[in-house]
Amino acid sequence: MYHIGILQLTQNLDDAVQGFKSGCAELGLPAEFYYKNADGNLMVLPELAANLADLKVDLIFACSTPATVAAAGLDGSIPIVFTPVFDPIGAGLVTSLEHPGGKLTGVAGMVKADAKVAFIHRLLPAAQNLGVLYHAADSNSLLELKHFRQAADPSFHVEEISIQRPEDLSQLADMLPPDLDALFLPIGKIVEDNFATIVYYADAVSLPIITSHAPNVAAGALGALVANHRQLGHDCAAKAARILNGTAPGDIAISIVKQPEIWLNHFAAQNLGITLSADLLSEATEVFE
């Protein structure tokens, strides 16, 4: 019987945990799970990680970048399998996806920027001017912005809108450049958490939002191209099994998202007077009414 610790940032990511557990079950991995959830509170993650270490777990499944950073900060050599860490290299967790070395491996949650750009073309064929709203202190946001900027050129004109702290979103009405066709939100916790404020202002000027965080679609974004967290968790189970069977985590390559999903919001489209194409609707994994 293996003892596996699960370190979670918020319940929003529980799909990944369920995918991981079901993957372990399918592989016949005899395991007892110890689940620790910070409920969004970043400060308590190191303490929760230490609790898992005290339980002498054989492996930690770390869900989210902060949880992985906390688990990686533990003394000792408990192996860590992570997801949906957006940028494992940028977060300083590993130096290579192919050969991570050390005690970590996992599945990165990044959906490639060129796929997102292509998705926006399909969703809003007439769009030319894109605003990109990001938190300037979030390394994930900065990385995605960089990739997105490259992928969008020259087909979109990109206007970058940065916030330094969450309260800046209160002034978004004054920060949005005129004549935007859509607003794109790269991955980033503060922008995602305060999505209600963003959609409030965007609605007032009939501006469609394309997000990177799946729950934002249900909350009023027009659409998103996102990783299936359950699948990522499931893929992590295979890596965990290899580690528990003796392979060093540092020898297991970090995978990336293979088949991102389309999420759409039909209600938001109607409000904005946008017609969603039949092929997009049929391809979509989730369509919110």
Add this chain to the structure above:
Amino acid sequence: MRLTPTSVELLAPVGTWEVLEEAIAAGADAVYLGGKRFNMRMHRTDANFDDEMLAKAIKYAHDRNVLLYITVNNLISDRELDSMRSYLRLLEELQPDALIIQDLAVLELARELNITIPLHASVMMNTHNEHAVRTLQDYGISRVVVNREMTLSQVRLLKERTGIEVEYFIHGDMCVAHGGQCLHSGVLFGQSSNRGRCLKGCRWPYQLVDATGKVLSDRDPGPYKLAVKDMCMYLHLPELIQAGVTSFKIEGRMRTAAFVKRIVQVYRRAIDRYIADPTGYTIDPQDWQDLNEGRSRDFSTCYALGKPGTELIGYSGEREPRFFSQAVKEASMSTSAFVPKALPAPNTMAADTGKELAVRVADRASLTAACQHGANIVYIGGEAFKPAKPWTLAEIAEAIDEAAAYNTRIIVTTPRITTERECGELEQFIAAVDRLKPHGLMVSNIGMLRLARQLSSLPLEADFSLNVFNHLTVRWLQSLGVTKATISLEATQEQITDLLDNSSLPLELIVHGSLEAMVLDHCVPSAVLGSDYGCHTLCQDNQYALLDTAGERHPIKIDQYCRNHLLFAKDLCLLPYLQSLAGISRYRIEGQHYTAPQVGLITAIYRQELDQCASQQEDYHFDQALLDKLAAIGPRELGIGTFRYRVSR
């Protein structure tokens, strides 16, 4: 009181199957959970139970002798009624141990469908007096989740007088505002806290400012001035049990299994030890330490032991687990609004009574101004906001006489929140007002409705605080003698249209004025500015407001009971939409926060427009210059509230 092992019920929140198993294993006597029907698949987490899982969960709980309650505690719109009917039929087949309800329409539906499942009143029903409890008992409600502002001694009295089972929150996340009476998220974001979608404007950072906007920062304890700490009654279990609280409710249906398990275990052990040996009981320091270390916010006993003052609030915001929104500039008149092109069919009742204009005023001068400028009805009474004083009986008598000279009717109102003190006073007041013969009484909660029926023969009307969101609620109010109901401030134009089409009573809509986002027992200025100033001079001499990070100033109005009423930063103005609201019987201006000259000018403008709508009908065109005139009158910028949304969620 002789205690038995079943004297107290420990009630745990459940959002997922995993939590269900853990909560029951940890020793919960009962669990409460929600179905998926009214969640509209908004969150893709596994929270809440689909129909099949509901059936399994009930069986799982019953096999382990655990009771299971299902929350059906959202306000529902007319369009959702049929879906609610079929959901209730399903639940009747499944036979959970109770339904926890909010919307008064469910009382109607339960009778219509012969629902045999016991009904419990949700905290969102804002039940805080014995008269309300008796009304609910008449409709088969066997238990109330009493409002969070009630102290244990009030709870004990309520239980003794009515015999109702009391469910009381003992642990978890709390609101700063009175349950079911917070309109902030619903009006601002179109996402109603009364429909399970609160975006928590109470957890924004604010600065306390005076009437001129000057920041009062001398002893500011921190920016999160409305952020209530988590409830924790672990240290006071004996008081809870001896107060006669039947069910100890843990809050947190979205919490994890580990979180719920720990809390249930700790309270289970304490309750069992106390019941086995009450005099020998002491708290378990280890359990207390575990609870404390695993806490998310800091703990408070909230209102259980009396008004907590500054102790209620976590000013630093450091322990806030998550923020759901940042402050926004409220929708102004220029914000694009969704306005349906089709006009509602004229309501025959409205045609009969003409287009009535009602104005709520604070004082005699405003009453005169409203009468002189065309108000058909003036509301007086209820809360008096400092420095205004409450209306004396003599002043009410004079007001009735004065209004009669203008052919204006006077309707006397009652406060929204009426706990023990106010009930005692209102018993005397209603009987006295009855003799003064105003044209009616407008009540603000179901307890006052019952009291008014008993003590008065005046026509009764229902205020907006009764949360009328569908026509069955109207019908329920009608069955209790109400002759006119006020539509919820959270309803959008589409929802209003549906309501008008089906209503059995004339309906009133608030079309202009200073609206209250929240009602709080917590006094913000006295908590922030401290006691050195002397509490009474604090609010007698000064006016306060909360300034948010979007630069919006929300006035704090303090009533004669020291409650704080937090206003929206912008005043509602539906003048441009009057024509599309043709089916409304009575239009109201909430003018109690205006000066008399402002009341007069605004009344005159609405009078003129309503008359024009009636006489010109299809030829009517709105004159934009009128809006500029209205904006110039003040005192605040004008906004459109929920009217920017197609559907209020």
